[in-house]
Structure formats: C-alpha cells, structure tokens
Amino acid sequence: MPxxxxxxxxxxxxxxxxxxxxxxxGVSFKLRRGEILALLGANGAxxxxxxxxxxxxxxxxxxxVNAGTIRYDGSDVSRRQPGDLVRAGLVQVLEGxxxxxxxxxxxxxxxxxxxxSGRRAEINGDLARIYGYFPRLKEKRRTLSxxxxxxxxxxxxxxxxxxxxxxxxxxxxxxxxxxxxxxxDIFQTLRKLNRETGLSILVAEQNSAVALRYADHAxxxxxxxxxxSGAAAExxxxxxxxxxxxxxxxxxxxxxxxLHAVA
Amino acid sequence: xxxxxxxQFFIEVLVGGLLSGVMYSLVxxxxxxxxxxxxxxxFAQGALLLFAALTFVxxxxxxxxxxxxxxxxxxxxxxxxxxxERTVLRPLTNKPPITLFMATLGLSYIIEGAAxxxxxxxxxxxxxxxxxxPLEIGGVLISQFDIFAAVVAAGMVLLLSLFFRYTRIGLxxxxxxxxxxxxxxxxxxxPLIWATVWAAAGLVALVAGxxxxxxxGVQFSLSLVVLKALPVLVLGGxxxxxxxxxxxxxIGASEKLAEVYIGDYFxxxxxxxxxxxxxxxxxxxxxSGLFGQKLVERI
Numbered sequence: 001m002p003x004x005x006x007x008x009x010x011x012x013x014x015x016x017x018x019x020x021x022x023x024x025x026g027v028s029f030k031l032r033r034g035e036i037l038a039l040l041g042a043n044g045a046x047x048x049x050x051x052x053x054x055x056x057x058x059x060x061x062x063x064x065v066n067a068g069t070i071r072y073d074g075s076d077v078s079r080r081q082p083g084d085l086v087r088a089g090l091v092q093v094l095e096g097x098x099x100x101x102x103x104x105x106x107x108x109x110x111x112x113x114x115x116x117s118g119r120r121a122e123i124n125g126d127l128a129r130i131y132g133y134f135p136r137l138k139e140k141r142r143t144l145s146x147x148x149x150x151x152x153x154x155x156x157x158x159x160x161x162x163x164x165x166x167x168x169x170x171x172x173x174x175x176x177x178x179x180x181x182x183x184x185d186i187f188q189t190l191r192k193l194n195r196e197t198g199l200s201i202l203v204a205e206q207n208s209a210v211a212l213r214y215a216d217h218a219x220x221x222x223x224x225x226x227x228x229s230g231a232a233a234e235x236x237x238x239x240x241x242x243x244x245x246x247x248x249x250x251x252x253x254x255x256x257x258x259l260h261a262v263a
Numbered sequence: 264x265x266x267x268x269x270x271q272f273f274i275e276v277l278v279g280g281l282l283s284g285v286m287y288s289l290v291x292x293x294x295x296x297x298x299x300x301x302x303x304x305x306f307a308q309g310a311l312l313l314f315a316a317l318t319f320v321x322x323x324x325x326x327x328x329x330x331x332x333x334x335x336x337x338x339x340x341x342x343x344x345x346x347x348e349r350t351v352l353r354p355l356t357n358k359p360p361i362t363l364f365m366a367t368l369g370l371s372y373i374i375e376g377a378a379x380x381x382x383x384x385x386x387x388x389x390x391x392x393x394x395x396x397p398l399e400i401g402g403v404l405i406s407q408f409d410i411f412a413a414v415v416a417a418g419m420v421l422l423l424s425l426f427f428r429y430t431r432i433g434l435x436x437x438x439x440x441x442x443x444x445x446x447x448x449x450x451x452x453x454p455l456i457w458a459t460v461w462a463a464a465g466l467v468a469l470v471a472g473x474x475x476x477x478x479x480g481v482q483f484s485l486s487l488v489v490l491k492a493l494p495v496l497v498l499g500g501x502x503x504x505x506x507x508x509x510x511x512x513x514i515g516a517s518e519k520l521a522e523v524y525i526g527d528y529f530x531x532x533x534x535x536x537x538x539x540x541x542x543x544x545x546x547x548x549x550x551s552g553l554f555g556q557k558l559v560e561r562i
Contacts, residue, residue, distance in 0.1 A: 086450030098445035115450030
C-alpha cells in the first residue's frame with residue numbers, strides 16, 4: 001500500500017454465509033492511523049459481518065469473503081489466521097462481549113495476554129495499565145466474570161483485547177444492552193486510549209448519536225453496502241443522516257436516496 | 264429382619280462399590296476433557312484405552328522394562344491423540360456434533376483394528392505388581408488393588424486439576440471450554456490447546472487401560488468399558504470433571520449395593536445393567552446431569 005498513514009483498507013468487500021446468504025455486497029472504507037472510525041447502520045446492514053471480515057473471523061461462522069480485499073497494514077487479512085492478526089496488533093471485541101464466564105475477571109485479561117504470547121512480566125505490567133483505565137475491573141478482579149454486570153463485562157472484554165497490545169482495536173456494538181451512563185463511560189475511555197496512545201479504533205455501533213460524538217469519521221452501511229462516508233462532525237449536522245440514523249424527526253419522505261456514495 | 268442387618272457387610276459392599284466406581288470415573292474423565300474443549304463426544308476413548316493397555320503389555324512381554332514401556336506407551340498415545348486431532352477432527356471443524364460423533368465412532372473401529380493388526384488378538388495378562396490380598400481396615404475387608412487404583416486415580420485428578428488451574432495452557436483450556444469463538448478472537452492457539460487436551464486424554468486412557476487391563480486381562484472387550492462410562496457421564500454431566508468423579512462413585516456404589524440387596528428379586532446378575540437403569544431414571548429427572556452446564560450468569 002502506498003498510503004502509509006492508512007492502517008486499514010476495506011475495498012468493495014462481498015461476503016456470504018454458508019455460500020448462500022449474502023451479508024455484504026460492496027463495503028468500502030479506509031481507516032487512518034490514530035483515528036476512530038464509526039460504522040453505522042440499521043439491523044442487517046452488515047454492521048456485524050464487516051468487523052468479522054476484518055478480523056478474518058467469518059470462516060469460524062461458516063462465512064467467507066468472496067470478493068474484494070481487506071488490507072491491514074498493507075497485507076491481505078484473508079491469508080492470515082485470526083490469532084496471527086491478533087499478534088500483528090489487530091484485535092476485536094466481539095458483539096455480546098463474549099467474556100469467559102467461568103474465569104475470573106483477571107483470568108480473562110490474562111487470557112488476552114496469553115493470546116498475544118506475552119511473557120509473564122509483560123502480562124503483569126499490562127494488567128496494571130488496564131486496571132488504570134478501568135478501576136472497576138481491579139475491584140472485581142477475583143470475581144467470576146459471568147457474575148459481573150453488563151458494563152463490567154464489556155470493560156473486561158475491552159481490557160482483554162487491550163492485553164494483546166493492539167494497534168487497531170475493532171469493537172462490535174459496545175453499547176449493546178448497557179445503560180447510557182456506562183456507554184458514555186466506555187466511549188470516553190476509548191477516546192482517551194485513542195488520544196493518549198494513538199490506538200486506531202473501528203467501532204460498529206447501532207447507537208449512532210454516541211458513536212458520532214466520539215468518532216473522527218463515520219461510514220454508513222445500508223443492506224450490506226457502504227452508502228456514505230464522511231467526517232463525524234459533518235454527518236452529525238446533516239438533516240438526512242439525523243433523520244435516519246439518529247432517530248430524530250422521523251419522516252420517511254426524506255429517505256437519503258439523494259446521498260451519493262462517497263465510498 | 265432389620266435387626267439382623269449386617270452393617271459391616273453393608274460397608275464392605277459400599278466401599279467396594281465406591282472403589283470400583285473410581286475406575287469408571289477414570290474412563291469418564293477422558294471423555295470430559297475432550298467434550299469440554301471441542302464439544303466432541305469422543306467415542307474412540309475406549310479404543311484408545313485398549314490400545315494403550317495392549318501396547319504396554321506387548322512392550323513388557325518383549326522384555327522392555329516397566330518404566331520404559333510406560334514412557335514409550337505414553338509417547339505413542341500422545342502422538343495418536345495429536346494425529347487424530349490433526350487428521351480427523353480439524354478438517355471437520357464447524358460441522359454438526361453428530362458428524363463429529365460418527366467420525367469418532369468410525370475411529371474407534373480403526374484403532375481397534377489397528378491394535379489387532381499390530382499386536383495380535385490373544386488375551387494378555389497384565390501384572391502391575393500389586394498383590395490383590397484384601398486388607399482389613401476397621402474390621403472391613405478392602406481389596407488392596409482397588410485402593411491402589413483409587414490412589415492412582417486421585418493422584419491423576421489432582422495433577423490435572425493443578426495443571427488446569429495454574430498453568431497458562433490450563434487457563435487457555437478453560438477459556439476455550441467456556442467460549443471457543445472468543446478464544447479464537449483473542450488469539451489463543453486452539454490447535455495447541457486441542458493437542459494438549461488429546462495428549463491429556465491419552466494419558467487418562469493409558470492409566471485407565473492399565474488398571475482395567477490388570478483387573479480384566481488385556482483383551483478386546485476392554486474397549487467396551489466406555490459403555491459403562493456413559494451412565495457415569497449422564498449422571499455427572501458431560502462437561503464436568505468433578506461430575507465424572509461423583510458420577511463414577513455413585514454408579515459404582517449403586518450397582519454393587521443393588522446386586523447384593525435387590526439382585527435376588529431379579530434372579531441375580533443385575534450389576535451389569537443396573538447402571539443404565541440409574542442413568543435412564545436420571546435422564547428423566549435431570550437431563551443435564553448433576554454438574555453439567557452450570558451456567559455462571561447473572562440475569
């Protein structure tokens with residue numbers, strides 16, 4: 001890739017499940033190093049399939065990318081195992097958190113460190129760092145993660161991903177099922193990580209209002225196609241986007257048909 | 264009638280039953296290890312057990328010292344376990360559980376056939392050097408061999424527990440058992456974990472094979488002890504090591520007690536099928552077993 005400040009390039013990606021159900025047909029966007037990109041869209045728009053394609057996790061769910069390319073740091077992700085991508089700095093926080101429920105919070109975090117093949121001393125150092133970002137996790141470190149609250153589980157899942165020292169963090173619906181204050185808390189921490197460490201973040205999010213407040217750029221998906229990309233601040237101002245993705249003044253007549261694809 | 268109830272005899276039967284239950288637990292643990300991490304009910308566990316016992320006996324009969332034969336057999340079992348994971352199960356990843364089960368069923372025939380091809384079909388005696396003279400403890404007669412088997416089993420369970428509790432690969436194992444997809448997403452090395460689990464199952468098969476072989480003689484019906492492990496698993500739950508132990512003890516004790524105390528009403532010999540009746544009743548009352556799938560979740 002000539003463009004060195006771009007960490008992730010998704011180009012005209014098509015994806016299917018079971019060779020039959022099409023989930024994506026034409027998703028494109030770019031993510032610059034050190035920025036937060038929000039992936040917006042309604043249910044079924046491809047918000048979950050896209051991040052899974054980026055982490056090459058689709059094959060584990062009997063899906064695959066059948067056209068287009070995804071390049072992370074210039075190399076094609078479809079040729080690399082998810083674990084190799086993790087060790088190359090691309091890690092995902094799955095939709096629905098997926099904590100290891102019968103492991104303690106700390107064991108969950110350590111598992112993330114093991115995934116990176118980190119040394120014991122490194123893992124201990126990283127634990128301290130993550131407890132710095134999420135003090136709640138330190139209090140709950142000895143509790144089985146299945147017994148912690150939804151917000152704490154989300155923090156555990158994010159902390160576990162951070163244990164692999166990512167350069168690109170992918171999050172799928174981090175706000176799902178959480179109280180607004182906790183959602184804000186989590187996004188603020190992500191923002192802080194982004195500002196302090198230069199961590200690039202791709203976040204697929206149904207809660208567009210929150211996502212646009214914290215993201216630098218956003219891409220809107222509709223029925224498996226990326227229909228619109230732009231600066232988050234601009235998108236927040238646009239009437240049509242506000243109407244359809246932020247749920248303000250719902251008027252079906254203003255369907256964003258006139259929006260031209262920027263992808 | 265109650266007055267002349269012989270407590271000493273009852274305790275003797277009970278202890279004998281519990282100790283023989285330990286032997287069932289040993290076989291069941293092999294199933295649990297693999298089921299927990301990969302969701303496969305490995306029907307070939309019995310064939311592996313037979314293969315281990317047969318290999319060991321044949322090596323010893325060819326004049327190889329006991330300890331060396333043990334090490335060599337263990338190495339072979341680990342190799343077989345890893346080979347099965349590589350060549351049979353990995354290509355079938357993401358297939359429905361029944362496909363995997365059928366694959367292990369086929370595998371059990373291949374392993375048994377291979378064992379027959381390599382080592383022949385005759386029955387071998389296996390002497391572990393433990394004299395089976397009953398010990399008298401507090402007026403109760405207990406088989407020395409049974410005690411030995413129980414101690415070995417307890418030692419192995421302790422070893423496995425420590426391994427899974429305190430090592431990195433053990434933590435990874437528990438993570439994979441909890442949520443395979445998440446384990447994949449955080450970069451845990453599933454093939455390494457599966458290989459380790461198959462190696463552990465190979466070790467369990469070896470220990471169980473030697474103990475069972477010493478008791479029954481090393482012969483082809485040895486692979487049928489898996490059938491006795493099934494009621495144990497139904498009772499204890501397919502995904503719990505603790506369940507496998509408790510289930511084994513319950514099955515062992517109940518079948519011995521049933522044989523002695525109610526066997527006469529059925530014309531005797533009920534020990535061989537009583538375990539399945541217990542399992543059936545259990546399936547009707549508590550299908551997930553005593554310890555199975557206890558989900559840690561707050562709603």
